[in-house]
Amino acid sequence: MIYDSLNRRTFLQGGAAAVAGLGRPFPAQAADERSLVVAIPSSPSTFDPINQGNHDAMVVNQLIFENLIEIDGEGRRRPLLAKSLPAISEDRTEYTFELRDDVAFQNGQPFTAEDVKYSYDYILDPANKALRRSVWTNIESVEILARHKVRFKMKAPFRPFLDYMTKYMGIFPAGSREKYGNEIFQQRPEGLGTGPGIFVSARSNDVVEFRRNPNYWRKDLPGWDRLRVRIVSEEAARIASLMSKSVHIIGAPPVRDYLRLRQAKAQGIAGASRPALGSMMLMIHNTRKPPFDDPDFRKAVSLATDRKTIAEKIFNGLVEPSAVPAPASAWWYNAKVAEGLAFNLEKAKAHLARSRYASGAEFELLYSSQGYLLDVADAALFIQASLARLGVKVKLQPLETGQLIEQVFAGNQTSALMAVIGPSDPTFIIQGIYTPNQVMTRSSGYSNDRLNTLLADSFRVDDETSLGPILADMQAILAADSPSTWIGAVHSFNLWRSNVQGFEPNTGITLRLTDAAVADLR
Template structure:
């Protein structure tokens, strides 16, 4: 029997085949484990804001959801549940009036009791165009918010729009009445002390290092959180994130490297798991207003030239479900016929290219993200270079930090961009945001199709799943015909954590959930 490693350097070299250990500074290899009731988690990218109504980065929603809560929430299994409301809303027969009864045991971190006035204030602030909230377009169908009594609030919609309730759980928060004017937006962005109801109270933000929270001793869910302090660190390098975990410096890491994931999760004192998501898509944002992506046959040629299954199996080691449409293969609304229209077929790719304005191929700049975001897009981008070269398309890679890339995409300044796009895991969000005009990322494609918009409106007014499946299927066929955006597949959420961590569950709704975790 071989001798066991006697120190951390040997341990890493033996357990990770030396590939990760060779990149690590000695200060990590000999660091002491984290002790006490502090839960430390790691994200691969730097957050921009804690404010939920201006949130860009889905990974960073762990910050906003520690401080802020809403009427409803998604649990780790992607199930919609009441949060600050006592129950899911009562909905009128015309599907335009939603009534929530609120919990009577919730206080803000400043000690103020939460009431319906706070809910109305929060939504009125969000909906005021002068406040320029990034997530406002998701909620503009809310025409009026009315306080019925101190613990009951009513929302009137301008038209049926059942999906808004699902978006609350990610892109909204309840704030004390008057607090946004009192403190200003920068306060909510980077130091929101006293203005939330969540399980963690903001403590400190150390730029490019960490953000910390202390336990809310008056949290309405008794007994939670089990930790005294939460520290969220930002570490973009795969090897360093893994090293912090293996040496006990952190408890949970996000976005472990797919190539190493299966091996790492079986190492001593470490465990891990992954779950397929319904809302995380690996997308190629094709700017249809810029050549050569202005030609539909050229866009379809690109799609048919991509071997998504090989990307899923060989690049991401099973942490991607391949598909060419904006619907996850595991989702009840997935249309396999639409997927076939854009599936890998080099002969069809060459036929589409021949019919395009660019029959001899073209050159394209693809903007990609420097930091991993559930998956590292650089790996897929390099594979695409080789794939698309087979039909005469040359790919140039341009790498940007997340904060730069997402704004470039939002303004439509890119030619093509590749990024993992997060949604709450329901059928309309990705479609609405990327290919319906007037939304946050609609300039990413520049696409405008009245037929698709009409189908989306019909989906908003429908609640019966069988009818919705038919509508969503038609939407996917419209997009398969026009190929306004490239889709590689839907990602799996994955995490690694120390065995001392209890009650942690990989979150199918994508944001890392730590309120119930014990250390």
């Protein structure tokens, strides 16, 4: 089998060198100070919550900035800066929030409805060129009703509105953009959020340091006094740092090492996984560029992709195979449509023969060299070998995560293999990649008028009976056009030291650290 020939780095190979790279001593701290250290694969592109494109690095934004609603570890909506979930008008175009009156920003400024309006007005202003603006353009206006009461008026019903608050926006103080300037938000946002961690310092590709917010509105949290988010791009180095006790929690652990440590019940190590229903690992094809400008060629690539082998043999069950942009375990999964794209080399050859590239083709496949969300390097090798059987040559091009995201968001790639993760909303990925004027629209270069209409229809309903047929039709359209090759939904999985309490993987994959604490002092 092709997967047997993959040459993967053995467990802890190079580990000693990796740990040496982490050996810079921590700054001096009090003897009784509670310290938590985590490792993620790549540096934040910015600390500004409206411009963060690196999902692994969203952990730093969410420690500083909060929103009215959060999605908890199990994917459920919970009030955060709001006292409760909002009152929603009968026509689903108005959301009225009662805000907490016991919250202050880290700089001491009281949190009020004015800050909410200011923050959303800022991101919605096209002049500010916010990366995440497209997520919020369904908002028509934000109205202050009282000091701690605010109403959002939508242009049309928008079902996912609350689900997007955790990841793609944070509330900052009224007037702060004019007072401090964008550079402060991007590089050193000390005191500008309401969250549990106050920014202290950052060294690119090395470490971001936080101190506990002593006036955090959740009085018993966070469970640490000092938090360091280390940037450790090498997967073997992240494992080595965990084994050497220099790190308490690691993000994006290598799949095989994760399974090995879990199955061996390694002393001092804990771990767990959880399905991320808002995720998808896929090849994002640029339909404006040859050879992916031909629907038959795209269909051929999809049919030649053995998702089951990738999921079982490379990711050991931590990827759930799916040929459509929906997890197979999700209630909205269209099994009949997915079956039409199941691995079938003969059907793939037939579609290739009907394409403009019947004699074969060559394309470059980008992927992250740093294990963004999960390490896809072995899957890229497998896909390269699989498509060679179809007469298609794939040139693999690993990039640093920031470079990959930049190229994909700009639509410069021919194809890119990556994992995409959002809230557990069935339309998030579809909207973000395959509909106009979204953050990843350029990555696919694809649009379909019927799909756009169905998406708008889906925003008007919030029950499975009404939503199910709409989602099924959307998957059918995308399967027919195959603008991407969907491989499967990923699981959120982490490893941590067994003396860490209050931490677990979450459906959004980004590390949730507010409740985490170390049982004994470092």
